[in-house]
Amino acid sequence: MKYTFLMALLVVASFGQTTSAQDVLIRNATVLTVTGGTLEDSDVLITNGIIAEIGSDLRAPRGVEEVDATGKFVMPGIIDAHAHIALSSINEGSSPVTAEVSMEDVTNPYHLGIYRASAGGVTVSHTMHGSANVIGGQNETIKHRWGATDPDAIRFEGAPRTIKFALGENPTRVHGRRGSGGTGAIVPATRMGVEQVLRSAFENGKRYMEAWDAYNTEMKTNPRAVPPVWNERLEVMADILRGEILVHCHSYRADEIVMLTRVLKDYGVDKITFQHANEAFKVAPELAAYGAHASVFSDWWSYKFEVYYSTAYNAAILTRNGVITSINSDSGELNRHLYHEAAKSQRYGGLTDDEALALITINPAIQLGIQDRVGSIEIGKDGDVAIFEGHPLSIYAIPVLTYVDGVKVFDRESDADDMRVDVDPTSEVGMYEGQITGRDHYHGHDEVVDMMRFFQSVADTDLH
């Protein structure tokens, strides 16, 4: 039974895509650059993972693989500004403010959601904390380097830090409806409470920052200066105040969206993207004036009370008002057809091709602070591209090839039934996440048991 060696070969051959930068020359495609118009019958050369040349009849350096894309469309790799794939936990729901936790600590490169997203032309995901807390954890921007097994290998190196905020029904339900008849409830139970939690957190962060600044000044002259109490949570709040962390806020209603811009203004925080933001169209001029961004759905709504007032014109209205807008998935299913979602905003709002494509490429790149590296096909940018049969905004579009850093991560021609990198050796086939039926949120056994106990206790108390 010595199949270790054989198996190592097998793993390398079929699942272990190399994650080092590679070279490829894509020939004769219609190139949708997004920022530089559409180029017919053009070639794109990627060397060492970077777009080196764009033009016609490019010469392939020796040994570089050529891909004939005649009749096909090449677009920048799609960027999903709101995802929960590739994470082993989502919500540290035990406190209304958990700025200190980070998805960086629970990045899971084995998650099949990465491959599935790449099969929809998505090359970058913004993997986010959940919306249980007013100030949730920090998020992690990843590249879809499928086949990597070290969490560090899929991080988007140098991407700015971002953090999840959440307004409205989710945090008020999780924290403000706790216990029998609300006996275990804490602030926030209302939208007013949400604002108060935000202001308190910022105020504490500000004092913390001032205390450390004072200490750092004093210690230069006084070796017996006493450092303030260390606080991981307020460290992060202070970093937000210093402008080192971009805020991405789960929100729906126009009133709460405006509320947050006022709070942020009071604390001098100007980097804000409103996530979901189904009512953002009502306050589009206000958002544009603040310089706020929006990341929305094309037509997904009515899944809870605060999401009824919605329109498929949201993205178009925001765009026309000068708000940098993206369309995200928040879903391990929807992220596989973000090009359809972008197309819907064109169908309803009449956006141009470039405007519609920008919703899933350069605009989310701007919102994540990675627009210098990805989001368009330009010389010097990362070799992240998606090749489609049919125009990506057509209902007949089929993604056929996806490259990350010049490395092929999806090929429709070699998309076998089982593309997992790791396989649970024990559970029954078909019963476990990722096998036949896929689930996007993976929870460890203990986490599930704890969660069930928690919800059971909530249910028990609520019934009495």
Next chain:
Amino acid sequence: MSKESAFSRKGIRRGVLWLALAALWMLPAEALAQKNSPDIPVVSTVTAIQNARIVQAPGQVIESGTVVFRDGVITAVGRRADIPYDAHVIDAGDSLTVYAGLIDALSHVGIPEPRNQGQPESVPDRSNPPFERAGITPEASARAALDPEDDAVEAMRKAGFTAALVAPRGRMLPGQATLALLAGTDASEMVLQGAEPMFFQFQGAQGVYPGTPMGVMSKFRQLYREASRRMQLEAMYADDPSGLSKPPFDQVHEAFFPVISGDRPVAIWTDEVLEIHRAMKLQEELGFSMMLFGLEGGFDTVDKVAASGVPVALTLDLPDKPRWAAKVEADSLQQVLDAYDDETRTATFRDVEAEQRNLESRQLWSRARYVGMAAAYEEAGVPFAFASMGADAGDIHANIREMIGEGLPSDAALAALTTNAASMLGVADRMGTVQTGMMANLLVTDGNLFDEDTRITMTFVNGHMFEAPASEGRRGGNSPSDR
């Protein structure tokens, strides 16, 4: 054997000793250990095992020799060794093998599982629970919780283990682990001086902060960095308290001081590959001295672990076979494996069975990676021990045989269970080999330790003998095909 008369002085003496020894075998452990009581006469504290095959250390074998130990210490080992006049003599008759007692590098053995835990108590503020409710008691020690009556102590001894690094039970930071002998009348007799690392696992609290792995990571950083600050304050205060407020104090932060100063390592339990990365990330950020345990699924981290030089002990647990595979004969399993096709593309609705068969085959390949993990670490030149935490004592030898079947050299398996474990736990000068001067922790088998039909007939812990009743099956474990 001697031809002297049974009535010669030597013969009588030997007869008496054999009787005494026979009586000892029938006594339970607690009676044995009462030998120090003034009321009960001491029979003898010297034992000699002669005509035995002695595996002194992996690859270092005396084909026929004698081991003598007195008061828990080996006094002689060799092809010829003088047998003291007062020794119990065990004649191995050239059919028994003596090994160094096995060392379990991390375990809860000796700490009974608490019963009826029920719902955890509710707290006024879920976001800021008391330390204990959050599973944070690093000031506690396994020493206080040791109980020789715990069933696992006997079960592990029967599997050949004589000592273990025992971690307290709990969640994130249950306390300090302790080195313990797997026998004794009470906790204090079990305790061995030696490694006392701070035990840490990525186990969130129930219903309160920190409840997730990311919360646990953040809480650990918080405790560590605030403790660093308090250490600095305490040093300033000790140096000159004038003009300084009293430094804040609590036991939890204080328990981090020796960790921060490098005097106490952190023993981190990892039971999936992502936890290995998390542990290494924390260690890199904070710079404490770390020992890694478990590493289940860590076949993808071999290079990273090798490069880090972190001491590791691999899990003795193996994933259970899926139900479908448990019913299939070993020969047929090989056929299933050989049938694997990584390019299968079947429309699920057309041929579910074909897809299912292929997924099952892949699953077996996956399990083989878990089984082959120890061999992979061995091949990479990473010295590792083994840890039983999470494994059933009865499965351990069957699991090791499976690992050997997947390419782990049996000497490497033995080293992991003896010399490497002793080195990792800082007790290589007293445990892990059969040599003069070492503690008399031994096990005696009727064959090669890792052969399927070998029986462990006796175990000696600190010189005290425990014999397996002849009727008892080998190690009482399930064969792997049953699992």
